[in-house]
Amino acid sequence: MMMIDRRRLLAGGAALGVLSSSGFGEWAKAWAQTAPWKPEAGAQLSMLRWKYFVQSEDDAFVAMIDAFTKATGVKVNISRESYEDVQPKASVAANTGAGPDMFWGLYSLPHLFPQKCVDVTDVADYLGKKYGGWTDSAQQYAKSGDKWIAVPVCYSGNLMNYRVSHMKKAGFSEFPKTTDEFLEYAKATKANGNPGGLALGHASGDGNGWIYWCLWAFGGNHVDKNDKVTINSPETEKALIYAKALYDNMIPGTVAWNDSFNNKAFLAGEISWTNNGISIYVAASKDPSKKEIADDMNHAYMPVGPVGKPTELHLMYPVLAMNHTKYPQACKALMAFMLEAQNFNPWIEAAQGYLTHCLNAYDANPVWTADPKRTVYRDVAKRSLTAGGQGSVGEKAAAAIADFVILDMFAAYCTGREDAKNAMRIAERQLTRIYR
Amino acid sequence: MSDDAMVARIKPARRETTSWERLKANRNWLGFWFMVPAMAFLILFLAYPLILGVWLSFTDARIGRPGVFVGIENYEWLAGDTNFWLVVFNTLFYTLVASVVKFAVGLYLALLLNERMPFKAMIRAVVLIPFIVPTVLSAIAFWWIYDSQFSIVSWSLRNLGLIEGNINFLGDTWNARWSVIFANVWRGIPFIAITLLAGLQTVSPSLYEAATIDGANSWQRFRYITYPLLTPIIAVVMTFSVLFTFTDFQLIWVLTRGGPVNATHLMATLSYQRAILGGNLGEGAAISTAMIPFLFAAIMISWFGLQRRKWQQGEDN
Numbered sequence: 001m002m003m004i005d006r007r008r009l010l011a012g013g014a015a016l017g018v019l020s021s022s023g024f025g026e027w028a029k030a031w032a033q034t035a036p037w038k039p040e041a042g043a044q045l046s047m048l049r050w051k052y053f054v055q056s057e058d059d060a061f062v063a064m065i066d067a068f069t070k071a072t073g074v075k076v077n078i079s080r081e082s083y084e085d086v087q088p089k090a091s092v093a094a095n096t097g098a099g100p101d102m103f104w105g106l107y108s109l110p111h112l113f114p115q116k117c118v119d120v121t122d123v124a125d126y127l128g129k130k131y132g133g134w135t136d137s138a139q140q141y142a143k144s145g146d147k148w149i150a151v152p153v154c155y156s157g158n159l160m161n162y163r164v165s166h167m168k169k170a171g172f173s174e175f176p177k178t179t180d181e182f183l184e185y186a187k188a189t190k191a192n193g194n195p196g197g198l199a200l201g202h203a204s205g206d207g208n209g210w211i212y213w214c215l216w217a218f219g220g221n222h223v224d225k226n227d228k229v230t231i232n233s234p235e236t237e238k239a240l241i242y243a244k245a246l247y248d249n250m251i252p253g254t255v256a257w258n259d260s261f262n263n264k265a266f267l268a269g270e271i272s273w274t275n276n277g278i279s280i281y282v283a284a285s286k287d288p289s290k291k292e293i294a295d296d297m298n299h300a301y302m303p304v305g306p307v308g309k310p311t312e313l314h315l316m317y318p319v320l321a322m323n324h325t326k327y328p329q330a331c332k333a334l335m336a337f338m339l340e341a342q343n344f345n346p347w348i349e350a351a352q353g354y355l356t357h358c359l360n361a362y363d364a365n366p367v368w369t370a371d372p373k374r375t376v377y378r379d380v381a382k383r384s385l386t387a388g389g390q391g392s393v394g395e396k397a398a399a400a401i402a403d404f405v406i407l408d409m410f411a412a413y414c415t416g417r418e419d420a421k422n423a424m425r426i427a428e429r430q431l432t433r434i435y436r
Numbered sequence: 437m438s439d440d441a442m443v444a445r446i447k448p449a450r451r452e453t454t455s456w457e458r459l460k461a462n463r464n465w466l467g468f469w470f471m472v473p474a475m476a477f478l479i480l481f482l483a484y485p486l487i488l489g490v491w492l493s494f495t496d497a498r499i500g501r502p503g504v505f506v507g508i509e510n511y512e513w514l515a516g517d518t519n520f521w522l523v524v525f526n527t528l529f530y531t532l533v534a535s536v537v538k539f540a541v542g543l544y545l546a547l548l549l550n551e552r553m554p555f556k557a558m559i560r561a562v563v564l565i566p567f568i569v570p571t572v573l574s575a576i577a578f579w580w581i582y583d584s585q586f587s588i589v590s591w592s593l594r595n596l597g598l599i600e601g602n603i604n605f606l607g608d609t610w611n612a613r614w615s616v617i618f619a620n621v622w623r624g625i626p627f628i629a630i631t632l633l634a635g636l637q638t639v640s641p642s643l644y645e646a647a648t649i650d651g652a653n654s655w656q657r658f659r660y661i662t663y664p665l666l667t668p669i670i671a672v673v674m675t676f677s678v679l680f681t682f683t684d685f686q687l688i689w690v691l692t693r694g695g696p697v698n699a700t701h702l703m704a705t706l707s708y709q710r711a712i713l714g715g716n717l718g719e720g721a722a723i724s725t726a727m728i729p730f731l732f733a734a735i736m737i738s739w740f741g742l743q744r745r746k747w748q749q750g751e752d753n
Contacts, residue, residue: 088712091499112499112715201606202693253584255696256606261584270585395498395715402713408519411697417609426518433513434716 027342028071035337036126039330045076047334048090049104050083050317053279053354060350064343071337074330084204087112087402093322101325102334107387108141108398110150110320117149118321123332124148127339131359135381138358140393141316150318151335154348154355156277157380158209158314160300163293166194166272175300179217179242182303186249189272196273197250197265199257200411202404205315206259208387210275210302211407212313214246215239216385217305222406222431223391229431231409232424238306240413240420247414255415267293275302277315278353278377299376301383314384317355356380396435405430490728492721499715510722519698520706520723527702528730529613531681534620538677539670541621542628547658549629550636560630567626575690578619582606582691606692609699616700619687624680628673635669636662675738679731703727 052058058080065076079100081089086105093099094113103109110117124142128134134142138152162175170188172181189195199207215222220236223229247254251271254261262274267283267290274280284294302312319338321331337343339359348355349367353374357365358381368378388397400406409427412418418426459465493510497503514520549560566574581588582605590602606612643661652660685704688694694701694709701709703723711720 091712091715095499113501115501201695251585252601253604253607256584256604256612256692258693264583265585268585399714399716402715403710408698411695415609415697417697429517430519434714 024342025067025070028067028337031337031340031342032071032333035333036122037329037333037336039072039074039333040327043074043327043330045074045102045325045327045330045334046079046100047076047102047104047319048079048081048086048100049319050086050106051080053277054282054351057347057351057354060347064338064347067343068334068337072330072333074327074334076334090320090322093324097324099322099324101327102319102321102331104153104317104319106315106317107401108316108318108393108395110142110318111144111394112398114144114149114394116323117144118323118325118328118331119147119149120151120321120332120335121146121148123151123336126336127151127359130361131339131341132361133359135358135360135384137384137386138316138381140386140388142318144394150320151339152316152318152358153338154317154351154357155381155384156205156315156317156354157356157377158206158275158277158312159376159380160273160302161266161276161280161297162196162273162300163194163296164298165296166192169194175298176303177301179303179305183242183245183249185273186246190249194272195249195251197254197257197262197271198246198275199259199262200247200255200407200414201257201261202407203257203259203261204401205277206262206275207257207407208401208404209313209315211243211410212385212387212389213275213302213311214243214305214410215406216311216313216389217303217307218242219305219307221389221391222400222427223389223397223435225390227391227396227435229428229435231406231431232428236424237420240410240423242305243410244414255411266297269293278374281373282352282354298373301376301379310383311385312380312383313387314356314380316384316386353377391435399434400431403430403434405434489721490725492717493725495718497717497721499712499717503718506718510719511726513719514722514726519701522698523701523703523706523723524726526613526698526700527682527727530617530620530684530700530702531678534617534624534681535674535678537617537621538624538628538681539674542625543632543670545625545629546632546636547662549633560633563629564626566623567630569623571623571686572690574623575619575687578615578622578687579691582615607696609696612692612696612700616688616691619691620681620684623687624677628677631673632666632669635666639665671738675734678734682727682731682734 049061052061062078065078069075083106086103087109089099090103090105090109091112093103094116124134125148134152138155142148142150142152160175166189167175167185169192170185172185172188176182176185186196198210200211201207215236218235218239220231220233220239222231251265262271262276263280263283265271266274266276266280278299281294281297281299284290284297301310304310319335321328321335325331338347341361344357344359344362345365348357348362348365351367353367353371354377356377356379357363363378368375386393386397387401388394391397405427409423412426413420413423492503494505494507495503496506496509545563549556549563553559580586584602584604584607587602587605589605590599593599594602604611605615639662643665644657647657647661683704684702685708688700688702688705689708692700694705698706703726707720707723707727709720710723711717714720
């Protein structure tokens, strides 16, 4: 999905200028005086966040944190880990009651230890009222019952990336909108020598992204509303058969792909379509030798399947405070500060479409319209379902996704290791245990 | 003075020498106290985590929440889990093949390096390189070598006109298994070669001289002198090698994450995936605990291998 070695290609943009201007500093001070959360005396925070993929996003983030420190006197120590390593560290912190005060991770991280998270309902209510409300999926990710256990900061959209010239060559005037058309598209591009590829290895982001989309697109669900396991169904079988047909028309080797393979392959011109964040486009735009690819690519929503509505799964990045922190008020102040328009607008601009807001008011940010190729990523928070599917988004859904139960089921069937019935039965057994 | 009075005077004196002073002079008692620091260290850092791990495997502990005792439920579940058995097979296959190849090539290299040759010291240093490079770095290098689109191997063979398309190193079940085994062997050989070389150098040249005079050929010299004298070192080095291979984690995690379709998942990686990523500590601990019998067997084989070598004490040669 993202390439770490490309993250430094992007220098801080104009957005950084806004965050470091003196007028901004005064706004931050005024904010600190009127904000409902007064940091404890002598408060110091440490936060572990996922490692940035777009350098300018991190620059803007650091500038925002500096402003917070200047305005409130609260020092914030930021450490960064590869996004897959945040969860194990947060889990250990939750288990031992020691470690960073705040964690900014992905998916349903707070639901792995809901009772260890500071109740941030007041922060979420404050932001929701001020900025046009939260999207549905964001609420599901951040709430445990009626209580908010995290603040859903943003999504990282996972949509189709495709080469425009290859699409035209395959006889399509626009990217397919339905699953049937998409299969035809895969066949046509492969026949032209421009195959695409979707990761079938243990790729937490891209692999799960398209697998859950495919399952839901055909009406399959791993659990129902009451968390009863329903994976073994004719709908799932249809999804498996469709995925295999797609797989047979992809570039060989996708079963070994992790999250970064499709980026590499797309940027090298080896594949003509894949599912990804906007990072391929950002990397291609900044690299003069890849300009041809940047000019020739575009993004599209994931095609809609027989269920007739979008069934996308995007990466959620919630930030949470651990209840072992000595400074819960400072944590809440920082969370609210991060999502105030004066901070959040320049920050998502700096992220160049990589990150999408969960607060409706930010739809108006010019980042989404300045470059029309980014526009589809604006809507991911509204289109996203949660990793729980129809069921709860709690620790069980998190365990199912972390253990790659659904992904392995698809991979086993697509590679011919298991037939559909067996693949579903194995997944059913694993899910039954996770959801007991 | 009466006898009674005499006895009364001697008795207390005798009691003093018996208990405390005798204990103080007792070498075993003193020895015990000298051992305490080492023992405390072992208990704290080895025994306690091990016992805790075994205990966790009998609970349904999840991350962030202590579990309750569930007996052998985790093991029962694993017994019926086809993925688990696939992983056990992978681990045994990986360990067996990699260890045998590492031993054969390592011994061969050690014998070569023991010969007289120019730049001997430098060649020995070069052989160590795969062992010196951090595992994660060499794994990343292999990750590129095995890439399904950018592999240098595929590229070279394609340009030589030997193959049509790219080799699907990590995407095909068996290709992936052989690929990770190759990477492990590459990394493990220096350890075995250098350790066996050290052993070879302790073999007295006079034995070879005597054998040569007796008319032994080079195979016989290897079979009846080198091999028997090397056996204790082989036993130690192979135990370590088997243990390291059996518990391998980094290489697999970087190269395949256990894919494709769990074909290269080892017990260590599955345990991590289920316990830390999936949050199911109890089940992960059960997978780790299931490794113990295998490791114990490896240690026992080596231990008895060492014990049998009575010739070490000069009884039989």
